[in-house]
Amino acid sequence: MRVVIAGAGAVGRSVAGELLENGHEVLLIDKSPHAVSVDRVPEAEWLLADACEITSLDEAALERCQVVIAASGDDKVNLVVSLLAKTEYGVPRVVARVNNPKNEWLFNEAWGVDVAVSTPRLMSALVEEAVSVGDLVRLMRFSQGEANLVELTLPDTATLVGTRVGEVAWPQNTALVTIIRGTRVLIPDPDDALAAGDELLFVASPERERQLEDLLSPREGRGERGERGEL
Secondary structure, eight states: OEEEEEOOSHHHHHHHHHHHHTTOEEEEEESOTTTOOTTTSTTSEEEESOTTSHHHHHHTTGGGOSEEEEOOSOHHHHHHHHHHHHHTTOOSEEEEEESSGGGGGGOSGGGTOSEEEEHHHHHHHHHHHHHOSSSOEEEEEETTTTEEEEEEEOOTTOTTTTOBGGGSOOOTTEEEEEEEETTEEEOOOTTOBOOTTOEEEEEEOGGGHHHHHHHHSOOSOOOOOOOOOOO
16 A cells, blocks of 8 residues: 655654555655655655645655545644645545644545544543543544544443343444453444443444433533634
């Protein structure tokens, strides 16, 4: 698989290193001469250019790549790169880094983004996931299809404890992906009974998250999620 990464900072280089270890072809683009450090990722291709310019993306041969990763430290740049990659070159998969969580709402299909990765939000979500029981935690948002990867640890008091997966009337547009039980990762089976302490991972549409949370861990006084900001 050929991957183009726009932004050769610490994040871009780290992602490039991981992809190269997995056998993929990687091209790193950055307009800053200081960021183009070939010796740090010698196995990758490098291009000193502005990824927001069509001529630069032509030189990078974006039409031949399967994935574009917009990994710069500037949300405006990442949005422009994502839009150009999707609309001008038809790149099948566009992943964009969100630097400011208040801008996350912009990183959607309209801007060519398939997957938006917000490092601050992801870090806070992982902290919440580690300490929260009974609260739905967003781990990642998939812009294509407007769905989120969410997690909830089933509390002892949940009415669904002991209920078989196949007997639960799950909300529409939600899918139970896996059950983490202790050190085991379980593929959900209709005959599996839910247990207290199970970590349940779902792909769910945003409008169904509240309903899913109420089903798994009903309680009063839950607040609304999400806020919008400006670039």
